Amino acid sequence: MSPTPPGAYRPAADHWGTFTKLSKRLPEGSVAVVDRTVARLHPGLIPALEARNPRAILQLVGGERAKNFETLQKVLAGGLTLPRSGTLVAVGGGTIGDVATVAAHLLKRGVRLVQVPTTLLAAVDSSLGGKGAVDMSVRGAVVKNPVGVFHYADETWICPELYTSLSEVQLREGAIEAWKMAVCLDGDLFRRYSRKPPPLQRLVKDARRLKENVCAQDPYEQTGLRRVLNFGHTFGHVLEGLSRFKLSHGDAVGLGMLCALDVGRLLGVTPQDVAIQVEEALNRGLGILGRDRIAALCKRAALKDVTTLLAADKKAGKAGELRMVLLSAIGAFDIKDVTENDWRTLWPAWTRGILP
Ligand SMILES: NC(=O)c1ccc[n+]([C@@H]2O[C@H](COP(=O)([O-])OP(=O)(O)OC[C@H]3O[C@@H](n4cnc5c(N)ncnc54)[C@H](O)[C@@H]3O)[C@@H](O)[C@H]2O)c1
Ligand SMILES: [Zn+2]
Structure with missing residues (x-):
C-alpha cells in the first residue's frame, strides 16, 4: 500500500502531555509558527522548540487579522527551505492553525503538519478536520475563509497547561x-x-x-x-x-x-x-x-x-x-x-x- 500523501485524510493522532515533553517528538529541522501571546504567557515554549534545532521559529500576532495573505507569505518564506518530508508546527489558536494549514498545503505541494491548539476552541474544533483558510478583503469588506484547503495534520498535541492562561x-x-x-x-x-x-x-x-x-x-x-x-x-x-x-x-x-x-x-x-x-x-x-x-x-x-x-x-x-x-x-x-x-x-x- 502506498503511504498516505501529505495532508490527505488520516485519523487524528492525538498526543497528550506537556509541551516540553511532547516537543521531544519533533524532528530536527522543522519550522514552527507560534502565536506571540502564547509564547509570552508560556516562557518554556520557545526554549523547548529551540532544543529541537528548528530551521526557523516565527512568532506571529494571532487573531483574525493574522488570517491574511501577508501572514501566509511570511510563513511560506519561513518554510521555503523545508524539504518535502519536513514538518511545520503550528502553536496557537484557530487563526494561527488555519494559516499554517494553508502554508503546509502549499509548501513543496504538501509538508507534514503538527497542530498544537492553544485555545479551547482550537482544541475541540479548528485543529481537527483538515480545514485551513485565509480571509480576503473584497471591495473593502473582509470575507471570512473564502480561500482555503484541506490538509490534515499528522499529529496534534494537546497540552492542557496551555489552557490555563485562557480567559x-x-x-x-x-x-x-x-x-x-x-x-x-x-x-x-x-x-x-x-x-x-x-x-x-x-x-x-x-x-x-x-x-x-x-x-x-x-x-x-x-x-x-x-x-x-x-x-x-x-x-x-x-x-x-x-x-x-x-x-x-x-x-x-x-x-x-x-x-x-x-x-x-x-x-x-x-x-x-x-x-x-x-x-x-x-x-x-x-x-x-x-x-x-x-x-x-x-x-x-x-x-x-x-x-x-x-x-x-x-x-x-x-x-x-x-x-x-x-x-x-x-x-x-x-x-x-x-x-x-x-x-x-x-x-x-x-x-x-x-x-x-
Ligand atoms: N479550520 C476549522 O475547521 C475551523 C473551525 C472553527 C474555527 N476556525 C477558525 O478559528 C479562528 C478562531 O480561533 P480562536 O478562537 O482560537 O482564535 P485566535 O487564534 O484568534 O485566538 C484568540 C486569541 O487568543 C489568544 N490566545 C491563543 N492561545 C492562548 C492561550 N493559551 N492563552 C491566552 N491567549 C491565547 C490569541 O493570541 C488570540 O488573541 C477563526 O478564524 C475561525 O474561522 C477554523
Ligand atoms: Zn463555530
Whole structure:
C-alpha cells in the first residue's frame, strides 16, 4: 500500500502531555509558527522548540487579522527551505492553525503538519478536520475563509497547561462548540453534561472523538454530513455581525443554538420538551448568554441587515433559503430549508427576549 500523501485524510493522532515533553517528538529541522501571546504567557515554549534545532521559529500576532495573505507569505518564506518530508508546527489558536494549514498545503505541494491548539476552541474544533483558510478583503469588506484547503495534520498535541492562561470567555467559547457537538450527535453524552458539566480534559476528548467521527465519514465535506457542525451558526453569525463582532463567536453560537431550537419548534422538527430541556442545559450547565442578549441585538437591527447577513451565510441555498441544522431529538438532527417567512415569524419574540 502506498503511504498516505501529505495532508490527505488520516485519523487524528492525538498526543497528550506537556509541551516540553511532547516537543521531544519533533524532528530536527522543522519550522514552527507560534502565536506571540502564547509564547509570552508560556516562557518554556520557545526554549523547548529551540532544543529541537528548528530551521526557523516565527512568532506571529494571532487573531483574525493574522488570517491574511501577508501572514501566509511570511510563513511560506519561513518554510521555503523545508524539504518535502519536513514538518511545520503550528502553536496557537484557530487563526494561527488555519494559516499554517494553508502554508503546509502549499509548501513543496504538501509538508507534514503538527497542530498544537492553544485555545479551547482550537482544541475541540479548528485543529481537527483538515480545514485551513485565509480571509480576503473584497471591495473593502473582509470575507471570512473564502480561500482555503484541506490538509490534515499528522499529529496534534494537546497540552492542557496551555489552557490555563485562557480567559473565562475563551473557555466558555470552546465549551459551547463542544456542547454543540454533543447535543447533535450523542444524546447520552449531552444528558451527562446536563447533569454535571465535564472537566476540561474530558470535554476536549469527547468533542474530538465526535468531530473525528464526522470527518472520517465526510473528510472533504462532500456528503453534507459535516453541516451538523454548523448547529447554532446560522443565526449565530447574524448575531455576531449585528454586535459588530463585540460578541465572541462562541457566545454568538450559544445564542444561535436558542434560535435554532425556536426554528426547529416552529417547523415541527424539534419537539417542545426537547427544546426546553436543551435550553435549560445550555443556560445552567454551560452558562450561555440569555435571550435578553438576543433581544438587545435584534431590537436595534434593521431587517435588511439581517437578510444581508443571512445571505452571506455560506449555507444559504440558490433561492436564498437557509439550510439549517435543527434538532429532532437530543443527539439527533435534521437539515431543513428555512424560508424568510419562517424566521420572520419568530423575529418579534426574539426582539423581546421571550420564548416564541
Ligand atoms: N479550520 C476549522 O475547521 C475551523 C473551525 C472553527 C474555527 N476556525 C477558525 O478559528 C479562528 C478562531 O480561533 P480562536 O478562537 O482560537 O482564535 P485566535 O487564534 O484568534 O485566538 C484568540 C486569541 O487568543 C489568544 N490566545 C491563543 N492561545 C492562548 C492561550 N493559551 N492563552 C491566552 N491567549 C491565547 C490569541 O493570541 C488570540 O488573541 C477563526 O478564524 C475561525 O474561522 C477554523
Ligand atoms: Zn463555530
